[in-house]
Amino acid sequence: MPARKIDVAAGREALAAVAAGDAARPVLATAVRYLLQLLDEKAPGNSVEVRVPPFGAVQVVQGPRHTRGTPPNVVEMDAATWVALATGAEQWADALAAGRVMASGTRADLGALLPLRP
Secondary structure: OOOOOOOHHHHHHHHHHHHOOOOOHHHHHHHHHHHHHHHHHHOEEEEEEEEEOOOEEEEEOOOOOOOOOOOOOEEEEOHHHHHHHHHOOOOHHHHHHOOOEEEEOOOOOOOOOOOOOO
16 A cells, blocks of 8 residues: 655645744654655655654665665655755755765765755
């Protein structure tokens, strides 16, 4: 069964609450998952796994399909960093240099895909 899609209005409402600093954990989870959904729509594929624990993960970017074990291309960060990167409040290179993003693998650079346009 495919994952349930987050409605655009609900996603934007969650993002607005997060931006206002008034987001409860379920609202933050919705914002994170909505942005992961947008990334999946922008760069469909299975070669890079983007993880934002504990809220979600998605496989994106065209290339060799990953099927078992630890993926060769992994990007992981906390929710606040993901929201900042996806909305353009922070640049990929800055977050990577500051250690707020852990990226491994030859395809794990999301700089060209961010920010998203929620």
